[in-house]
Amino acid sequence: DTEVTQTPKHLVMGMTNKKSLKCEQHMGHRAMYWYKQKAKKPPELMFVYSYEKLSINESVPSRFSPECPNSSLLNLHLHALQPEDSALYLCASSQEVGSPGLMNTEAFFGQGTRLTVV
Amino acid sequence: DAKTTQPNSMESNEEEPVHLPCNHSTISGTDYIHWYRQLPSQGPEYVIHGLTSNVNNRMASLAIAEDRKSSTLILHRATLRDAAVYYCILIKAAGNKLTFGGGTRVLVKP
Numbered sequence: 001d002t003e004v005t006q007t008p009k010h011l012v013m014g015m016t017n018k019k020s021l022k023c024e025q026h027m028g029h030r031a032m033y034w035y036k037q038k039a040k041k042p043p044e045l046m047f048v049y050s051y052e053k054l055s056i057n058e059s060v061p062s063r064f065s066p067e068c069p070n071s072s073l074l075n076l077h078l079h080a081l082q083p084e085d086s087a088l089y090l091c092a093s094s095q096e097v098g099s100p101g102l103m104n105t106e107a108f109f110g111q112g113t114r115l116t117v118v
Numbered sequence: 119d120a121k122t123t124q125p126n127s128m129e130s131n132e133e134e135p136v137h138l139p140c141n142h143s144t145i146s147g148t149d150y151i152h153w154y155r156q157l158p159s160q161g162p163e164y165v166i167h168g169l170t171s172n173v174n175n176r177m178a179s180l181a182i183a184e185d186r187k188s189s190t191l192i193l194h195r196a197t198l199r200d201a202a203v204y205y206c207i208l209i210k211a212a213g214n215k216l217t218f219g220g221g222t223r224v225l226v227k228p
Binding site for chain 2: 004031033042043044045048050055056090092094102104106107108109110111112
């Protein structure tokens with residue numbers, strides 16, 4: 001099973017709502033990632049989890065709150081978002097972090113959650 | 119961090135080879151060269167990677183210049199399914215950041 005599964009596929013939320021995005025992988029990967037992708041732009045890294053601990057936060061606003069409850073699951077909690085946060089949110093996983101890291105392996109991406117904030 | 123430069127777009131005819139260039143003139147000795155592609159309405163997918171030697175796999179070939187300042191992804195026979203944005207990415211030794219640049223949008227004409 002080389003799948004990264006993201007749910008829901010689509011989400012519409014109001015600016016006062018609280019919602020969560022979910023990502024799951026069963027490949028035994030110990031690194032998991034959240035990316036944000038606006039239309040016609042490349043994905044932008046938001047967070048990296050390594051062995052269920054947050055290792056990189058790319059200065060993401062606190063209205064985005066990641067959580068890694070176990071090695072297979074990654075959540076992104078959303079609260080008080082703005083319309084400009086509407087985007088495709090991608091989750092990815094890879095086998096290793098630290099040494100040798102991503103350099104000699106591949107990352108697997110989910111199909112994303114398309115988020116619309118109204 | 120070293121940067122990559124790719125053409126914005128390229129066109130190819132179906133069943134012809136496609137050569138996608140990537141310039142990385144400030145690459146360091148321990149940076150690996152990775153290629154990912156993103157098909158329409160999908161997440162990115164891994165294509166190939168290498169350090170110094172040319173590499174082949176079932177999807178593509180990667181040709182790396184001797185001075186490592188540039189590389190070329192080669193799709194040997196483009197199909198309509200190969201229409202995607204192709205990203206050339208440098209990854210540091212022991213790095214765990216996959217940072218996407220602008221990429222090249224490939225259009226395959228029947």
